[in-house]
Amino acid sequence: MLSKYYNRTKHLQVTCQRCKTLSSLKQIHAVTIVNGFLSDPSSLRELILASAISIPGAMHYAYKLFDQISQPDLFIWNTMIRGASCSPTPSQSVYLYVKLIRAGNRPDYLTFPFLLRACTSLSAPCTGAQFHGAIVKLGFESDMFVRNALINMHANIGDLAIANYLFNNHGRNDVVAWSAMVAGYARRGELETAQELFDEMPEKDSFAWNVMISAYAKNGEMNKSFELFNQAPWRDSVSWNAVISGYVKCGSHKKALELFDRMHQAGVRPDNVTILSLLTSCACTGSLDLGQKLHHFLLESFPRKGLPIKLGNAIIDMYSKCGYIEKALELFDKMEELDISSWNSVICGLALNGHASKSLYLFEEMLKRKVQPDKITFVGVLAACSHGGMVNKGREYFDLMQKKYHIEPYMKHYGCMVDMLGRAGFLKEAYNFVKEMKIEPNVVIWRTLLGACRMHGDVELGQIVNRELLSVKSAESGNYVLLSNIYASVGEWGGVHMMRNLMDTDGVHKEAGQTFVDGDRKDRIISNV
Structure with a gap:
């Protein structure tokens, strides 16, 4: 009889240890119920151990199993505390400790390292100090694992003096304490x-x-x-x-x-953290070929289910910024779950790739679905209005952002508005808009307006804007060249000569023209002249 009991317990232990997903653990749980094994405390112990420790994201199931035990032993309490400390809600481990004490149980040296870990994750030094007091009272401070957890907690969020004391008196022979x-x-x-x-x-x-x-x-x-x-x-x-x-x-x-x-x-082998970083680099450098390879790698890594939302958003953003907006939209439509970053990626991507109407259509669709826009959303929306020449829409959305969604404009919002007004020829309005900004305009804002003055040949306003640029101590050659080009566009060659002389007087030198050839895409040439 004992042999049969031992074999059954051992078989369940091995099965639970091999279990990798919550669905397979539920199947094992069902088998234990059908065969009447659930009355055996060791069966629940193995199921709790698997759901709390072995299977990622299964802590909620461990709580359900734990609630079925009328008198859990200390091993089960410690397992639950350990699982909670490593979960997205480490504060639950402190709650479990309180329940353990109130149930009349005495914690042991295995209880505290995970509680101290939870305090570190929560940045709760006061709670950690209280646990330190309990550890001293119970006589566990000399235990190596407890001591290292104390050193780690105090060194990271608590009292450095205490951490140094523990380290210098007991921890210098332990590599974990050093680390x-x-x-x-x-x-x-x-x-x-x-x-x-x-x-x-x-x-x-x-x-x-x-x-x-x-x-x-x-x-x-x-x-x-x-x-x-x-x-x-x-x-x-x-x-x-x-x-x-x-x-x-x-x-x-x-x-x-x-x-x-x-x-x-x-x-x-790269993991999700690597891929996220690399996708950002691909987006910033336009490395579409590598971005596509990373996408294929992820598809092979998640063959049976959709990509995690962060990775999906990163891929959409990469395709958008690399100019492959059709692929970005295709992935967006296929995503099972969308968050604000998903919407922002396609709205901004469409705007930057010249699809202004489609960008604003998706924004309106987002609002219909009751998704709350953020400041990045409105950067994309205002950029779309700017590129699409939709000035009235842009004014409307700029007001909507502040009055309905209580989003204070920052430099990118102001930059989009100045660009939009300047492109459309509303130069005086753009200048007044800049002068009334709630924050100090930077060099980019003034240079955007100066570029608009050049586009529309407004010499008078160009001179005013150039003085503003010089007042913010921007002595880059491009500012002088822009104003010089404004003079040239209306045939005022004396003004051109004056700007060239001013550059010499101020010691400003025009940078030599450059041409860059993308080594991976030899048909792509970027010039800066």
């Missing part, structure tokens, strides 16, 4: 101290290497980040992603794409 201190200082932005500790580490694990590589990358210090990356004895996907993402954020898209080639040659 926790390095991560704590790096997270607080104290990179010099983090680097000193990192250099002192008797043994460096992959976590410590990745912490430093990521910290420098997030701080924009890409030379240092890349130097450490090259020095690291091993590199996992976190290492590659940190440097690739860092280059993308710094605008070094070519370097990001080159590093991806190196990652591919090293045999490291």
Whole structure:
């Protein structure tokens, strides 16, 4: 009889360990009910362990199973606390701890590391300090796992003095404690101290290497980040992603794409974080070929279900910015779930690719579906009005943005309005609009208006705008050349000569013309003359 019980329990344990999806776990759960195994506490224990720890996104199912147990043992309590601490709602682990205490149970040394992890995720140092008090009271502070969790919590969000005390008195022989201190200082932005500790580490694990590589990358210090990356004895996907993402954020898209080639040659499979960063680079550099390859890679990675919404949005944005708007719309129509970023990608993409009417149609469709627009939506809408010459619509949407949706305009909104009014020839209105802006106009705003003056040959207003440009200390050659071209367009050659002399007097030199040839697309030539 005992042998039969042991075999049944062992079989369920192995089956649950192999379970990878919630649907398969539900099937196992159904089998245990049909065969009358659910009265056995060990059966529920294995089901809870699988849903709380092993299967991503199944924590809600673990709660349902947990509620069926009248008197859960400490193992089940700890499993639930652990699962909750790693879930999107780590505060539930604290709630479970309170229930555990109120039920008359005494926590053990396995309970607290996950509670401290939850406090770190929640940035709740006061709650973490209360748990520290309970740990001391119960005599668990000497346990290595508890001590490391305390060091990590205090170093990252709590009291650095306490973290240093625990580290210097008990943790200097433990690589996990070293890494926790390095991560704590790096997270607080104290990179010099983090680097000193990192250099002192008797043994460096992959976590410590990745912490430093990521910290420098997030701080924009890409030379240092890349130097450490090259020095690291091993590199996992976190290492590659940190440097690739860092280059993308710094605008070094070519370097990001080159590093991806190196990652591919090293045999490291990109994950979703890598793909998101690379799609951003493809969008910014117009690398359509690589963007399509990344799209095909994702389709192979998710063959049976649709792409996660973030990845779907990134692909739509990439196709839009690379000029392949038909493909972007095709993917948009196929997406099972849409959020505001999905709508923004196609509305802005259509506007920038010259499909103004279609862009505004989709905006109206979005409003009909009760999707709340944001500031990015209105950038696309106003850009569409500008490119489509729909001045009245643009004025209407600019007012709608502020009065109905309470979105305060920022520089891009103002820039779109000035461009729209300037293109349509409403130069005086555009100038008055700039003078009445709620924020100080930047160089781009004035240069946009100066370009409109050139387009319509308005010398008088062009002179006024040029003075405004000079007043914001913009002495770029393009500003002088624009005004010179305005004079030339109406045949005032004396004005042209005056601007050339003024450039010499101010020490402004016109940049030489340049031509760039895209190496991947030899038919594509971009000139700057």
